[in-house]
Structure formats: C-alpha cells, structure tokens
Amino acid sequence: MRADDDAIEQLVLEAQRGDPWAFGRIFDEFNEPIHRFIASRVNRPSDAEDLTQLVFVKALEALPRYEPRGIPFGGWLFRLARNTIIDHARTHHEHADLTAATHQATGEAGPAELALLHGDLDAVARALAGLTDEQREAIELRFFAGLSAREAAEAMGKQEGTVRGLQFRAIAALRRSLGMDLDLGLDVDVDLEPTRGEPAPGLGERP
Amino acid sequence: MNKESNVHDDHPGADELGLRLEAYASARLSPNRKAAARIRSALIEEARMRRLAVAIGGAPRSGRAGARRIVALLLAAGLTVAGAAGVVNATSPGGPLYGARIWLETNTLPANADARAMERIHLIDERVEEAQRAAATGDEHAVSAAIAAYRDAVEAALTDAGTVDDRVVQLKAALGLHVVVLETLSDRLPAAAAKGIERAIEASHQAVDRLDTRPGDQGKPGDHPGPPETPGGGGPNSAP
Numbered sequence: 001m002r003a004d005d006d007a008i009e010q011l012v013l014e015a016q017r018g019d020p021w022a023f024g025r026i027f028d029e030f031n032e033p034i035h036r037f038i039a040s041r042v043n044r045p046s047d048a049e050d051l052t053q054l055v056f057v058k059a060l061e062a063l064p065r066y067e068p069r070g071i072p073f074g075g076w077l078f079r080l081a082r083n084t085i086i087d088h089a090r091t092h093h094e095h096a097d098l099t100a101a102t103h104q105a106t107g108e109a110g111p112a113e114l115a116l117l118h119g120d121l122d123a124v125a126r127a128l129a130g131l132t133d134e135q136r137e138a139i140e141l142r143f144f145a146g147l148s149a150r151e152a153a154e155a156m157g158k159q160e161g162t163v164r165g166l167q168f169r170a171i172a173a174l175r176r177s178l179g180m181d182l183d184l185g186l187d188v189d190v191d192l193e194p195t196r197g198e199p200a201p202g203l204g205e206r207p
Numbered sequence: 208m209n210k211e212s213n214v215h216d217d218h219p220g221a222d223e224l225g226l227r228l229e230a231y232a233s234a235r236l237s238p239n240r241k242a243a244a245r246i247r248s249a250l251i252e253e254a255r256m257r258r259l260a261v262a263i264g265g266a267p268r269s270g271r272a273g274a275r276r277i278v279a280l281l282l283a284a285g286l287t288v289a290g291a292a293g294v295v296n297a298t299s300p301g302g303p304l305y306g307a308r309i310w311l312e313t314n315t316l317p318a319n320a321d322a323r324a325m326e327r328i329h330l331i332d333e334r335v336e337e338a339q340r341a342a343a344t345g346d347e348h349a350v351s352a353a354i355a356a357y358r359d360a361v362e363a364a365l366t367d368a369g370t371v372d373d374r375v376v377q378l379k380a381a382l383g384l385h386v387v388v389l390e391t392l393s394d395r396l397p398a399a400a401a402k403g404i405e406r407a408i409e410a411s412h413q414a415v416d417r418l419d420t421r422p423g424d425q426g427k428p429g430d431h432p433g434p435p436e437t438p439g440g441g442g443p444n445s446a447p
Contacts, residue, residue, distance in 0.1 A: 018257070021251075021326055027250055031247070032237060035238035039235070039237075045239070048236075049242045049246065056250050060250065121231050121234055125231065
C-alpha cells in the first residue's frame with residue numbers, strides 16, 4: 001500500500017530540510033514503480049538498477065528546487081526518470097525493446113507451470129511491443145508504475161485527457177493482441193486497431 | 208498514487224488485462240531486493256553527505272550553529288589532510304576528529320521522534336561496524352574508541368526509544384544482534400581490548416533489561432521521549 005499524497009509531500013518537505021531518513025522513505029515508496037518503468041525501457045537488468053539509482057541521485061540533487069505548486073511529486077519524479085532513460089538511450093544508442101525485457105525468477109513454479117507462465121508473459125511482451133511508444137508509455141506509467149492519470153500526464157508532459165485516451169486505445173489494442181474478449185459493450189467510437197502506423201514521438205521527445 | 212483505482216475505471220474489461228500486466232511486471236520488471244537495499248544505503252549515505260556539505264557551506268555564524276560550522280570545517284579540513292597524506296582518516300575511531308564527527312552526527316538527527324529513534328539505532332549499528340573494522344586491522348585503540356562511542360550511543364538510543372513499542376522492539380532487535388557481533392569480536396581480540404568489548408556487551412544486556420522493565424507503549428507517533436532539542440535549536444530540520 002502506497003502512502004497518500006499528503007504523506008508523500010510531508011516526506012518531501014522533510015527530505016528538503018536535509019533529513020536522510022525521509023529520503024529513504026521516499027525511495028521505499030517509489031523504488032519499485034520507478035524500477036519497473038525503467039526496466040520496461042532498457043535491455044539489461046543491471047542498467048535498470050544503475051538508472052534507478054541515478055534517478056534517485058538526481059532527485060536528491062534537484063529536491064531543493066522542487067515546489068509542489070499543483071504538480072504531484074510522483075509526476076515530477078517520473079519525469080526525471082523519463083529524461084534519464086532518454087539520456088541513457090542516446091548515450092548507448094539503445095532503443096528500448098520490450099521483447100528483450102528482463103527475465104527474472106518466477107517463484108517456485110514447476111517446469112510445466114513455468115512454461116505456461118513464460119508463454120503468457122512472452123505474449124504480453126509481444127502485445128506491448130505492438131503498441132505505439134506513447135501508448136506503451138501510458139501503460140507503463142499507469143499499470144506498471146501505478147501512477148494516477150494526472151501524474152502520468154505530468155511525467156509525459158501531456159494533458160490528462162490525452163493520457164487517458166492513449167491508455168484507452170492501448171488497452172483495446174492489448175486485448176486484441178492477447179485474444180481477449182473484444183465485445184466491450186462500448187457505445188463510443190474507439191479505434192481498437194493498434195495505431196502502429198502513427199508517428200511515435202514517445203520517448204524521443206524530451207519534456 | 209493509488210494503484211487500485213487509477214486504471215480499472217477507465218476501460219471496461221481492464222481488470223483481467225490488468226492482472227496479466229501486473230503478472231508481467233511482477234515477473235520481469237520488479238527490482239531485486241538486495242540491489243534495492245544496496246541502492247537505498249548508498250542514497251542515504253549520499254543524503255547524509257549532502258547534509259554535511261550544507262552544514263559546512265551555509266550555516267550562520269552565531270551560537271550553536273556557528274559552532275557546528277566550525278566543527279564541520281574542521282572535519283572537512285581533517286578529511287582533506289588525511290586524504291592528501293594518505294593516512295588514516297582523522298574522523299575514524301581514535302582519530303583526532305572522531306569526537307567531533309560523533310558530535311555532528313548526534314546534533315543533526317531528525318526532529319521527528321520516530322525517525323530520530325531509528326537514526327539512533329543506525330548510529331549504534333555504525334559504531335559496532337567501526338569496532339569490527341578496527342578489530343580487523345588490529346587497531347586496539349580504535350576499537351576502544353568505537354566501543355566507548357557505542358556505549359554512549361546506546362544510552363542515547365534508550366532515551367529516544369522511550370516506551371513506544373515499535374521503537375523499543377527495533378532497538379532490542381538491534382542490541383541483540385550487536386551482542387552476537389561483539390561476542391565474536393571479543394573472542395578474536397587480545398585480552399586488554401576484549402575487556403572493552405565485554406563492557407560494551409554488558410551495556411547492551413543492561414540496555415535490553417531496561418527496555419524490558421519499561422511500561423508498555425505510552426507514546427504516540429511524533430512524541431519525543433527524550434530531552435528537548437539541543438539548546439539553540441540545533442535539530443536537523445533547522446538551518447545548520
């Protein structure tokens with residue numbers, strides 16, 4: 001269970017005053033979502049770890065300049081993460097490839113269960129790879145990192161409604177790719193096709 | 208950030224997909240716990256160093272804060288000299304600035320009572336680690352200095368733990384571990400140094416006994432069980 005926004009802001013305030021413990025608590029709150037977001041964008045687990053640490057070091061440096069002013073801290077932090085990934089991709093000439101995402105231990109399942117599990121995970125990875133960069137980023141921020149639409153919008157430098165739209169189309173595309181029920185009872189005109197032909201500025205743009 | 212409510216309302220049928228995405232993220236994107244712990248420690252250390260740098264660079268020149276600035280500058284100078292000369296760090300146990308370092312650490316503890324109590328435990332952990340490192344190099348003088356600082360730190364930790372259950376439990380757990388570590392150290396050191404270790408072990412046992420005889424949880428989060436902040440408002444959250 002993640003701390004609420006007020007608790008986070010309080011921790012941020014204490015960290016800004018120089019309290020290392022408060023910064024440790026901020027790390028506890030955001031480490032997993034930040035790592036998930038980064039790991040979905042880089043090829044090597046070691047890179048994900050290094051970049052996660054780098055994001056928090058940058059946050060520590062920039063924290064004195066952070067002012068809430070209506071900007072959720074999560075959005076601010078993920079914008080830092082996003083820029084860090086962009087810099088990494090530029091430096092290492094690496095295009096984030098979800099199909100090569102890290103393969104971590106999957107508990108104590110037996111061989112047959114593992115095969116099924118890996119098969120399903122691979123299918124999810126392929127479905128994600130079929131999204132546009134922006135759709136995928138919306139999914140990563142909302143589902144993997146657990147950000148609110150407002151925070152995701154702040155991280156992506158977009159309007160909240162735009163992010164909701166990206167997410168909506170991404171979900172439809174994922175369901176289609178994964179062979180899930182497409183009869184959603186929608187009474188709105190939604191493009192259910194993965195929009196692969198669209199320009200995909202995605203992470204290529206710096207906010 | 209509310210993971211439970213932020214995605215499922217936006218799209219019909221997102222629940223099932225959400226479960227598959229969560230399974231994917233959990234299996235392939237989640238951080239390694241050991242790595243996370245290592246990163247956390249490094250970040251806390253980085254935050255500490257930054258706080259120290261602020262204390263050196265931006266403190267007012269009056270009263271206690273001014274004194275802290277002087278100590279911090281001395282620390283910095285000591286570190287520089289030690290680094291340049293390639294000798295043992297002056298702020299290491301037994302070094303000329305070790306006491307100043309301890310003073311600075313204890314005067315920049317968090318104001319929040321829970322955080323302060325946790326930080327006290329962290330400090331006694333550090334003292335034990337210092338003793339271990341000193342013992343590993345055969346420096347009995349440094350072991351003695353670290354152990355003396357350990358005993359003082361245990362006293363301060365007892366005060367800040369107060370009677371709040373959570374703090375007491377964590378302090379007792381830390382002290383229990385320290386006893387094991389110190390007993391191992393004691394076996395490896397010459398008799399003279401071992402005596403100091405034995406006194407530290409005794410102090411740990413006594414501290415645990417005192418915690419055991421305290422009444423139940425009478426505090427509440429945010430209460431400060433110990434003495435008031437140092438004169439001059441030298442808490443960590445005040446400008447150094």
